[in-house]
Amino acid sequence: MMTAQPTLRLCHTGMDSRSLYAFEIFLSRVDSRACQITDETAADVAFIDIDNDLGRYLLEGHRLLYPGRPLIVSTQKAPLDNDPLTIPVTKPVGLAAFSAALEQARRLLPPAPVVEAPLAAADTGSLEDADSIPDEMPVEMLFNRTEPRLANADPVALLRQLEERLSTFYVGSMPDVDLDDLIARNAIYYTPDQFLQGEITRAVAHAREIHRPMRIDDASGTALYLDPQSGKALQARSTNALRALAQLPTRGTVKMSRVEPGDAVRMDTLESRPLEALEWDVALWASRGRLPRGTSLDHPVRLHSWPNLTRLAVPPEAMRIAGLWSRGGYNLRDTVSMLGIPQRYVFAFYSACHALGLVELAANPAALAAARIVSRQVVAGPAEAAPPMRGLFKRILGKLLGARLGEAAAG
């Protein structure tokens, strides 16, 4: 039912416990019909305090996760960037200013029922619609939501959570399965040929044969132009739309054809990106934390070369996985257990590396035997890393993640 003044669902982030306490008292003075606190996924509008070390990252991360959501931002140094969906309120935030910001946020919302909608469909009408693929894991489990005060207490944990949420775009949300259960194990495989990933692979191979760029179309028209000779791709769809296309089997709805002279006008209007980066993204989107069918879990992975991670999307834990594989001798099963990370992280990274031809599985018995010895040594106790180094990575992680998330968002 549509109401004249629906209650806004408000989430908040970035406040330490003291600020949060003050904010809760403040909110108690705001008309309860104006807004109510809710969790992040269900919110219509977010309130973010950016006057702390993580503020900028939280703001940019939230914008990445919820591109269509109005954000009320409290800061001592207004004005902010001219993002039309970001509403700055200067500290100290007064009742009138906050109420005005809520009104402004309300006007920015799409004209849809707000109060009556079930929480799971909270983002109806927003840009996230393109991603609405059923997750294999309940959202609550995936986000592993912690009580906000606790999350605020550990900046590294907060950044980790942010990275994990952003990463669902690339590694999906499939829970770990029992790898010794042959039936359950079937869930960890996908067939790249059945996805946009396979269509791109075929188009690129054909373009190389005929020395001409290729085009990929679906029912809505042209989605991509691919030119392996220049190493460039032109994207005729938004990233959200392309991701939606790449995540589901194409079932014959996509076809490739040669680029014709008549395409030149359209192509001139599109920005190019490295073909390698497109192939990487599309493989991650299709994989959603799964492996190409037929990939052995027990043969050691050989990383030929590192992916160019300064110019490609960095899936979660990619650095550690690559660091381990660059030593050689570790299979997928052991990679998961040694690093103590979800299977989907390892499988997604393998799938993307595989799509770019950066990895292979050693198949000969000698390599397998060597891998088993290595695995036993590692399982018995982590390698001979110099003791002073232990934990350094963890301590520096907040700084590195902050730089990564912040500039990724800015870019």
Add this chain to the structure above:
Amino acid sequence: MSHYKIIFAGPVGAGKTTAVTAASDIPPVRTDAAASDEVRELKPNTTVAMDYGAMKLADGSTIHLYGTPGQQRFDFMWEILTEGGIALILLIDNSRGDPLKELRFYLGAFSGFIRKTAVAIGVTHVDLAAAPSLSDYQQELDRAGFGCVPVFEVDARARRDVCLLIEAVLSVIDPVASA
């Protein structure tokens, strides 16, 4: 408090000073002098002793970032600066001279240090020269017996790029303990 040292090396103009500056949390210390030889054709000033920056961690630890002088006549500084270091970031300018020859030279010059620690390669100025490719670099590393090493395209001015190189080299040193 713990202190760690990461070394940035590479030829003149590869971006060492810029990279240290980009990653540092403090105003970097530089030992620039006016270039007086062929370096002057590349840039007006060059590092003669070292660049220094630092990343401050929340627990009070510090990662010291040292940039070595690029000119070979200051190579005595290389050994001094690597003493106690935990990793090497090697920056190579893809747009000048023979980048793979430069790579070979610096791998050789720092081979003892690399064998004890770890190395990551940052290839700069790829926007000016796309070749050699990153896979050419990896092949050169394979030939030199260094195996699979992180090789990234890098803009030395971008903190994100420099931090990713640091993250990669730390992952190589100890991926398991990084959790």
